[in-house]
Amino acid sequence: MTTIRGFWHNFTGQKKVDVGETAVSPPPPTTQINNLDLDISPHDPLLAYVQHNPGIINVDQLKLDSPALETLRQAGIQLVVPLVSQGELIGLINLGSRLSEQDYSSDDYKLLADLATQAAPALRVAQLVRQQELEAAERERIEQELKVARLIQQTLLPQTVPTLADWGVTAYYQPARAVGGDFYDFIHFPDGKVGFIVADVTDKGVPAALVMATTRTLLRAAAERLETPGAVLERTNDVLVQEIPPKMFVTCFFAILDPANGRLRYANAGHDVPYRYTNEGVVELRARGMPLGLMPGMDYEEKETTLAPGEYVLLYSDGLVEAHNPEREMFGFPRLQELMAVHANGDTLKDFLLGQLDTFTGPDWEQEDDVTLVTLQRKKPVSSKQVSENNGPVKIEIPSAPGNERLAMKWVGENAARFLDGKRLERLKTAVAEATMNAMEHGNKYDPDKPVRLQLFVEETLVRITITDQGGGPVRQTAVTPNLEAKLAGEQSPRGWGLFLIQNMVDEMHIHQDAQHHTIELVMSLTDQEGE
């Protein structure tokens, strides 16, 4: 039997139809088996003939200008039985002359036709199984390559963030499925200064991961000997340009912080411009420079700024700003800037932005590129006055009745105003009001005999408020990001904002539950105020 393997060849990208090994199974002991190795060109008229005349072909009687037919004839083939499945020619059974040297009878023809009818679907199934095996092997190979790329990246990313007095540092890295070439790094200098790097290699997978590893090593080596970010990028570029594969390059932002005085010196090799949160708004940290690895002899503009207490810097990669929503709109730089402007806490910025990204992209988003976020915030010093007033909690009990959350807001205003600036006090009041409403309605079912208990604790670096109702039992609800599009389209109730609001108003939210009580705990940090 000869199988036409064009089927595979379509899959593997080869053009020719190939006639493979021949076997009759199981053969009687006296049968002679010839392996016929024959390529049939896709343009050979035999193929067209067979496709239009599905019956058995007598090779000697067929007049066709066909190289394949000639080869068959020379090999002593007398009959060719096409195997057709679902209208597609998938193989040929080739027979030589009968051992008895008599002509094939009409019974033989009928038997062969029946055999072809049975064999064709079986052969087709075998082909499909084989194709699936090949595809599975290909998928496994790609998956393996991705694993290697992820491993390289994870091995080289810092395991911890720098711990610096009066500074908060956070780092987040989420690879896309195909693993882009993002990386970040921290370099500790002997004089106490700290280098911050965020970079993005073009391309994805193993090639990007290898270039990332090289770049990281070159940056570290250059930083050991050179003092300024511009010089480090210049040196790295000059070495990398000789090593990097063609059409690949690396964008990189490199800053050196002096934690003692807040001075930040930086240079940028074509990377997305980092943002700086200030009391006056969000500003860019611009510096001119070409990406690394494109051209030798580049120089990199260097700039310096001083971060004031409360200010923070966000270094990021394009995976965030270039994320798309289902309408193919981009998350974009203006949105990032607006979101930063309303978020004063560098430590929680990451969670806030990821929540916003999640809302923007919707639940079915497949991450398009790596997302990297690194924040660096100068903390505000804590005054001793605040600490000394920590004499145990202030308490209030509020009867459960509609509108009484305003009592809770008033109480927060009276007791927390000393510790929080205006903007953050408003946030806390809103969060406490929402939590109190939930407690009165869902926990105490507006039973006037069941008050909501509020306690306010002032600790060294934070204000903590707990709101407790008498609705114990299983967890009532968890904070989910409301789907505004669905609400506006009338597909969801317009309600469901309470817990989401609470979570976005405060620095931390925790829920505690036992059989009798439900407590929501709200925390505001005292170290990242915006203005005194």
Place this chain on the structure above:
Amino acid sequence: MAEKTAAFQAETTWEGETAVLNLHGEINSQADAALDAAYSTAEQANPPKIVLNFAGVDYINSTGIALIVGLLARARAAHRPIAATGLSEHYREIFTITRLSDFMEIQ
């Protein structure tokens, strides 16, 4: 005992063809009927745009946000732009966090 709340009121003024809903008091569950009535009245004149003026509003809770989402849904169904004006800095922030500001012009 219930805390006395500032009763919600809404009155409509016109700036050319634009309807301006001047809102006063607290936007919470109590405001539902009055807000709905004011919006429906303004809508009857088929204005090309409706502005919600929050200058007289000192409190919006999550139920109030839901009422505004409801109005916005009605306006979008009618392809009628909605704008908000007079919001305090705090409520501007809340409109950003809730992304209401993505669907209405904040003046």
